[in-house]
Amino acid sequence: MQTHKSILFIIFSIVLVTWMIEGCRKNNLELTAYPVQIPAHFPATDYYQRNPISKEGFELGRRLFYDNRFSVDGSISCGSCHQQVAAFGTYDHDLSHGVNGSHGIRNAMSLFNLAWRTSYGWDGKYTSLDAVYAAHINSPIEFGETIGSIINKLKTDSRYQQEFKKVYGxxxxxxxxxxxxxxxxxxxxxxxxxxxxxxxxxxxxxxxSEQAGYTVFLNKCNSCHAEPLFTDFSYRNIGLPLNTFNDKGRITITGNKADSLKFRVPSLRNLFKSYPFLHDGRFIGFEQIFDHYQSGVQQSATLDPLLTNGIPLSAAERTALVDFFRTLTDNNFTSNSNFAAPQ
Structure with a gap:
């Protein structure tokens, strides 16, 4: 049965790619495939077969990502909160900032390795990236705009007209x-x-020291921050005190009491680039995180069972873990000019 499914998937992929190529030919489109390189030790994904990237589409998306016209007052873009230097998260403040000096109640999550996600946001509210974009655009404390207004602004830009024609015919x-x-x-x-x-x-x-930290990680962290993506994409209550925003996490989406105080397990990749940490940016250093897991975990009905007794760490283990976390920093990703704002 599994073999049959694999064969059907391969046939479907071939038909899909053929359909796309023929569609481009009919519209006289000359699109170049964008090279996506997935390491062999990463989990397999068919995402890029289902959602192919062209260089032309990538460049159009890049220009849109950094366009301040997405906000009602022209002050911010997607790239304002999702900064490349911070692995496309926010490094200079704890909470996301929006138009008119407003701010949200959560820290902007870093954007990378999205092909392996099936939901988005700290509480998993969104099941598609389209839903994420729409929510940010319409939020009065983020972009404060409407998609109709944004379209009208982009229509006045002859460069966008050319690029949309190049990508979509x-x-x-x-x-x-x-x-x-x-x-x-x-x-x-x-x-x-x-x-x-x-x-x-x-x-x-x-x-x-890095090897020692890796050993500590495997023994005490890997259950939730599963390698190689360093998250299992689950939602867990890690025993944090309720913040001033009374943010109870995933329960606000599901209405299920079992989800109270649960938030997405974030990836540990690029930790040295993406602080402050956690859903509300309450911690700015590793020692604060270690202290929390060692002695600050608050007991509650929905606390993750793995944290009932906290995570005790010796001084040597803390040092080694930090050295290991440093090996998860991708300087090429945060400095790659292909991802920077277009000129």
Missing amino acids: SSYISEPRIFNALTQFVSAFISSATKYDSVKQNLKTFTA
């Missing part, structure tokens, strides 16, 4: 096309050029 600007281009850009954010990845590929070796 006509200069018509619409919500589906805008969202598709944005997705082509952000889904190309693959962070995999770290020392850890080089070790997994037998290109480098850990230092003694």
Whole structure:
């Protein structure tokens, strides 16, 4: 049965790609495939077969991502909160900032390795990237705009008319096309050029301290922050005190009491780039996180069972863990000019 499914998937992929190529030919489109490189030690995904990226679509999405016209007052873009230097998260403040000096109640999550996600946001509210874009655009404390108004602004830009025609066959600007281009850009954010990845590929070796930290990680962290993506994509209550916003996490989406105080397990990749940490940016350093897991975990009905007794860490284990976390930093990703704002 599994073999039959695999064969059917391969046939479907071939038909899909053929259909796309023929569609492009009929519309006289000359699109170039964007090279997506997935390391062999990453989980398999058919995402890019289902959502192919062209260089032209990527460049259009890149321009849209950094366009301040998405906000009602022209002050912010997607890239304002999702900054490349912070692995497309926010490094300079704890909570996301929006128009008119407003701010949200959560820290902007880093954007990378999105092809392996099936939901988005700290509480998993969104099951598609289109839903994420729409929510940010319409939020009065984020962009404060409407997609109709944004389209009208983009229509006045002759460069956009040319780029939309290049990617989609006509200069018509619409919500589906805008969202598709944005997705082509952000889904190309693959962070995999770290020392850890080089070790997994037998290109480098850990230092003694990094290896010690890796051992601690496997024994005390890997259950939730499963390698190589360093998250299991689950939602867990890690025993944090309720913040001033009374943010109870996933229960606000599901209405299920069992989800109270549960938030997404974030990836540990690029921790040195993406602080402050956690859903509300309450911690700015590793020692605060270690202290929380050692002695600050608050007991409650929905606390993750793995944290009933906290996570005790010696001084040596803390030092080694930090050294290991440093191997998860992808400097190429955060400095790659292909992902920077277009000139």
